[in-house]
Amino acid sequence: MSKRFLYVNRKAPYGTIYALESLEVVLIGAAFEQDVSLAFLDDGVFQLTRGQQTDELGVKNFSPTYKALGDYDVNKIYVERESLEARGLSLDDLLPLTYEDEDDDWAEKDSIKLVSAAELAEIMQAQDVVLSF
Amino acid sequence: MLHTVNKSPLDRNTLESCIQHALKGSAVLLIEDGVYGAMQGTQKSPMVESAMKAVSFYVIGPDLKARGIDASRVIDGIDIIDYSGFVDLVAKYDKTQSWL
Numbered sequence: 321m322s323k324r325f326l327y328v329n330r331k332a333p334y335g336t337i338y339a340l341e342s343l344e345v346v347l348i349g350a351a352f353e354q355d356v357s358l359a360f361l362d363d364g365v366f367q368l369t370r371g372q373q374t375d376e377l378g379v380k381n382f383s384p385t386y387k388a389l390g391d392y393d394v395n396k397i398y399v400e401r402e403s404l405e406a407r408g409l410s411l412d413d414l415l416p417l418t419y420e421d422e423d424d425d426w427a428e429k430d431s432i433k434l435v436s437a438a439e440l441a442e443i444m445q446a447q448d449v450v451l452s453f
Numbered sequence: 454m455l456h457t458v459n460k461s462p463l464d465r466n467t468l469e470s471c472i473q474h475a476l477k478g479s480a481v482l483l484i485e486d487g488v489y490g491a492m493q494g495t496q497k498s499p500m501v502e503s504a505m506k507a508v509s510f511y512v513i514g515p516d517l518k519a520r521g522i523d524a525s526r527v528i529d530g531i532d533i534i535d536y537s538g539f540v541d542l543v544a545k546y547d548k549t550q551s552w553l
Contacts, residue, residue, distance in 0.1 A: 332461050333485030334519050363464045369521035376515035408494025
């Protein structure tokens with residue numbers, strides 16, 4: 321029986337290893353056909369910003385990998401509105417993440433859902449397993 | 454004195470504490486996740502803009518680029534520098550304090 325898994329992302333990318341580790345665990349976990357959701361709040365919203373270029377740092381730019389999540393049936397990506405606003409960001413600053421909906425003639429749909437902190441609290445409560453990064 | 458800050462001001466109070474202890478005429482260099490402190494329009498921008506009256510602010514360009522922060526979103530008056538600029542700052546000031 322599949323369980324509901326939520327991955328909670330609260331750290332900026334590159335400064336620590338949390339963001340990359342979370343992404344790798346999500347991709348590994350996706351192979352087990354569970355009901356997976358991702359939440360991005362606090363500095364975690366910085367993981368999804370467009371235009372990341374890491375060549376001068378000599379580290380891998382892993383932000384394009386988020387675009388592959390839709391192909392792994394990971395298409396419930398919750399971004400907290402309050403966290404974006406506190407950082408002067410809007411949805412337009414984030415990567416366009418989409419998936420093809422097999423129940424709707426493979427129509428391309430947005431994976432990112434902007435939610436309030438209160439809504440995210442309910443989403444957290446509804447999970448079987450919450451993994452925090 | 455040159456102060457370096459490598460933590461996001463939206464995650465830790467490192468930058469706030471640094472600013473409270475930076476004397477007039479000193480410099481603050483934002484590196485690694487500290488570069489989020491150089492962004493306009495965040496909850497912490499007013500704190501930095503106010504501190505800039507007494508303290509010079511610098512930010513590492515490659516760290517901004519890695520995080521997708523365009524130069525146009527950096528607070529006016531913060532100098533964007535590269536690694537040789539980092540070396541120049543360390544040489545210019547008598548001491549360096551790293552706020553971790």
